Amino acid sequence: GVFIVIASPLVLCGVVPLAVRSLVPVLFPCGFCHLFLDCIIAKESPASLQQEIRGSASCLCSDHEFDMADIFYFCRRGVESIVDDEVTKRFSAQELESWNLLTRSNYNFHHINMRLTLLWGLGLLTRYGILLPLRVTLAVTGISLFLFLTTLVGFLPNAASYLSEKVHMMGYRMCVSSLTAIITYHNRENKPKNGGICVANHTTPIDVIILASDRCYSLVGQMHRGLLGMIQRGMVKSSPHIWFDRSEVKDRHLVAKRLSDHVADKTKQPILIFPEGTCINNTSVMMFKKGSFEIGCTIYPVAIKYDPRFGDAFWNSSKCGLVWYLLSMMSSWAIVCSVWYLPPMNREEGEDAVQFANRVKAAIAARGGLVDLIWDGGLKRAKVNNAFKEGLQKLYSKVLVGDHEDQSERMETQKKKKIQPQDNEDTVNVCYHCRVLLLKEHFT
């Protein structure tokens, strides 16, 4: 009993990371290569609707007459999206090129090879027999210690903010070890400073632990009931986190006000926000919600990329709950990831919140080697907004009957159309700018 409690930190903080770090260059010499299976189809840069339907030799002012062949464009694009689309594959764990001896990532490898099965059996024993119990022990001791110390510090006066930071960091670092998360931080000189907002791409709740073990952040979220709510209230006593009631969450102005009040106070920690709003499978970055970019403070972008060969960190909330997910994380080989701190960004002159958000998103995607998508992560659960289809119909109509609007006139009408669409429970809300950007992506 006592032996295990003492042994677990030793093994988990020392032996396993050492083993993993030395194995990576040996077994997998190419490091963080992209491990996606090849695409199923070759999508050449899609011809714009106008180009394909009008044909190459046409001046843009001549009207194109309807041709029964026009249907081919929509037909082919439709079937292409059935075979391979950019969105649906982001909501399930990515597939690996070669098997990493975990049954959960065994999709296409039904190779029944004696040696491989033996290896897998050995791996199973190691993971469930040695690694999992050690990790669980460490997690339990770590969390109990953390809760004890944090309540203790909560009783002390204000001067104990230094102590509370230390306690929080200790807690997060113990969690990191209990998951055997092997993290490489890059560009630490760009680490977020007080009085700003840190934004990162979101793959799993573990993202929070990974970032918070390097410096303390204020978290934003909804106040839960039960055990989680107790933990949240406990955390607030020793550190200024921002928790909202269920009713307050819908009130955008209230949220914005509380966030801006927090960042205005330079003594407070930076706020940690995941603008995607949901977990994505770490192959792409999806639309950033503009709320945090409207506040006008400095944004510290962070890119997080997990190496899926040692254990896929993506949490597919439709497939399993949080506890099951944590257990499966603890029974993987390890969680290996890279964190890049990007240089801070500010909103520029003449740039609005959405353009700023897209600029930050592009920087994070470029750094982390992820695909930059305009689609909303909310499409995981909600239907796509009909406005996109209407936009396509409009574009085709223009091809048929000609585009009679003047170029400058069109710019005027676009500038005037900054109306906020209504909130709709069923469909995903996208503002006008995103709609325009999405149509551009579809057609250029």
Next chain:
Amino acid sequence: MGSRASRLLREEEIEEIKKETGFSHSQITRLYSRFTSLDKGENGTLSREDFQRIPELAINPLGDRIINAFFPEGYFVLVIFREDQVNFRGFMRTLAHFRPIEDNEKNKNPATEPLNSRTNKLLFAFRLYDLDRDDKISRDELLQVLRMMVGVNISDEQLGSIADRTIQEADTNGDSCISFNEFIKVLEKVDVEQKMSIRFLH
């Protein structure tokens, strides 16, 4: 965690699909992977909702017509019904229409026409227009499909005149409808092979 689709594709099935559609072994396994990832109910078939969950298809003006093409019609005691589930064979059979036409295939097996022949590609497109499957495109059907493609941006009168002009140009036997042969004739100069083909990687 959770489990992937419980059914694996058997070698015999792969061979049968290969013969019927002309896809290669690796293409079939990749497409099976895609099929199972779309199959949220994990029952080995796709429903219309499974297709509509694809955002890029949902925003396609002809999305519903394309989805329809995957669901086969059947006859049961003189009543025509449309099934609401498609299995992997049916999925592959429909996708086979979009395989590019290769020269060396033209001579293989002259008895049956391959699914991706020019005629079959045109038949696929024809069926997108032909809503009631009576093998001819009436003015009404053409108007409905046009309305799907343009949304609310063109008036009824303008759309009506476009439909009338199109039928006038295509109709040779004077029945104010476009039959499949008239359809083929109208599109004889169009590069159907290129426009209705998708480059599947090996």
